[in-house]
Amino acid sequence: MEGLMSHSSNFLLPPSDNNSSVSLKYALVILNQNLPKFTPLLWDHAHIRVCADGGANRVFDEMPLCFPKLNPSNVRTRYKPDAIKGDMDSIRTEVRDFYAKLGTKIIDESEDQDTTDLHKCVAYIRDLTPDTDKSELCILAVGALGGRFDHEMGNINVLCRFSNTRVILLSDDCLIHLLPKNHSHKIFIQSSVEGPHCGLVPIGMPSGSSTTTGLKWDLNETEMRFGGLVSTSNIIKGDIVTVQSDSDLLWTISIKKL
Numbered sequence: 001m002e003g004l005m006s007h008s009s010n011f012l013l014p015p016s017d018n019n020s021s022v023s024l025k026y027a028l029v030i031l032n033q034n035l036p037k038f039t040p041l042l043w044d045h046a047h048i049r050v051c052a053d054g055g056a057n058r059v060f061d062e063m064p065l066c067f068p069k070l071n072p073s074n075v076r077t078r079y080k081p082d083a084i085k086g087d088m089d090s091i092r093t094e095v096r097d098f099y100a101k102l103g104t105k106i107i108d109e110s111e112d113q114d115t116t117d118l119h120k121c122v123a124y125i126r127d128l129t130p131d132t133d134k135s136e137l138c139i140l141a142v143g144a145l146g147g148r149f150d151h152e153m154g155n156i157n158v159l160c161r162f163s164n165t166r167v168i169l170l171s172d173d174c175l176i177h178l179l180p181k182n183h184s185h186k187i188f189i190q191s192s193v194e195g196p197h198c199g200l201v202p203i204g205m206p207s208g209s210s211t212t213t214g215l216k217w218d219l220n221e222t223e224m225r226f227g228g229l230v231s232t233s234n235i236i237k238g239d240i241v242t243v244q245s246d247s248d249l250l251w252t253i254s255i256k257k258l
């Protein structure tokens with residue numbers, strides 16, 4: 001056992017409401033799907049914002065819709081990505097030119113057709129982060145769920161590929177992240193914005209033994225595997241959930257419609 005990992009979705013709360021003991025440095029990755037409505041909030045929590053290829057079209061087209069009373073070009077200037085990275089087959093030329101003129105770094109990796117744009121963005125952010133800060137880094141990927149199932153599975157594979165970096169996949173409806181094996185996990189539930197539905201799912205291989213507290217259907221040294229038991233449609237009981245397992249597990253929790 002390598003010690004305790006704490007988790008909190010406090011990035012879904014306005015900065016002023018943040019009384020959480022978990023303090024992380026956030027990076028935001030915007031994928032090519034409708035922007036979740038809390039995207040401007042995550043933008044302000046993040047210290048670096050990267051668009052994955054066609055994600056830049058979403059920022060360009062949809063950020064102004066989040067602020068219908070403001071002038072669209074002012075909104076676009078205020079929400080300028082730090083970088084746009086990917087294979088660049090989805091970003092429109094006018095969008096690329098617009099952000100290039102504002103000083104956004106445009107990183108074309110069209111020669112690499114073996115990794116996804118999310119993979120490229122996560123690797124970029126991780127490599128920019130000094131080793132001393134890596135344990136506090138948390139990458140939030142919006143638009144990662146819902147839509148095409150091959151993309152969703154590719155996005156989940158990124159969680160496994162970068163299992164020692166905190167990466168959270170988000171949509172309007174739920175979030176998913178990895179709980180790495182050999183840690184005990186304490187999840188502080190932000191019940192104003194998330195829950196009550198949740199799940200714990202082994203990924204890649206069966207998990208031999210998992211134990212939880214704080215759920216309606218707790219696991220007690222339970223084995224999970226596809227074809228056998230996986231914990232879906234579980235329900236949060238209190239403010240804290242604890243998880244211990246001999247395998248990496250996916251944690252998922254619903255996000256409330258405000």
Ligand SMILES: Nc1ncnc2c1ncn2[C@@H]1O[C@H](COP(=O)(O)OP(=O)(O)OP(=O)(O)O)[C@@H](O)[C@H]1O
Pocket residue numbers: 030031032033052053054055086087089090091116117118143144145146147148149151152154155
């Ligand atoms: N429908 C979706 N569901 C989940 N994630 C998505 C979806 N669409 C895009 N993404 C994510 O956004 C990233 C950028 O999307 P984009 O459409 O630019 O990718 P792409 O590489 O051109 O995809 P493809 O060529 O397979 O259509 C993808 O790598 C993926 O992580």
Ligand SMILES: Cc1ncc(C[n+]2csc(CCO)c2C)c(N)n1
Pocket residue numbers: 087112113114115116117
């Ligand atoms: C076995 C195998 N399957 C699919 C792809 C295709 N692919 C995977 S990631 C990617 C880039 C998407 O931006 C593409 C085209 C591959 N290379 N190898």
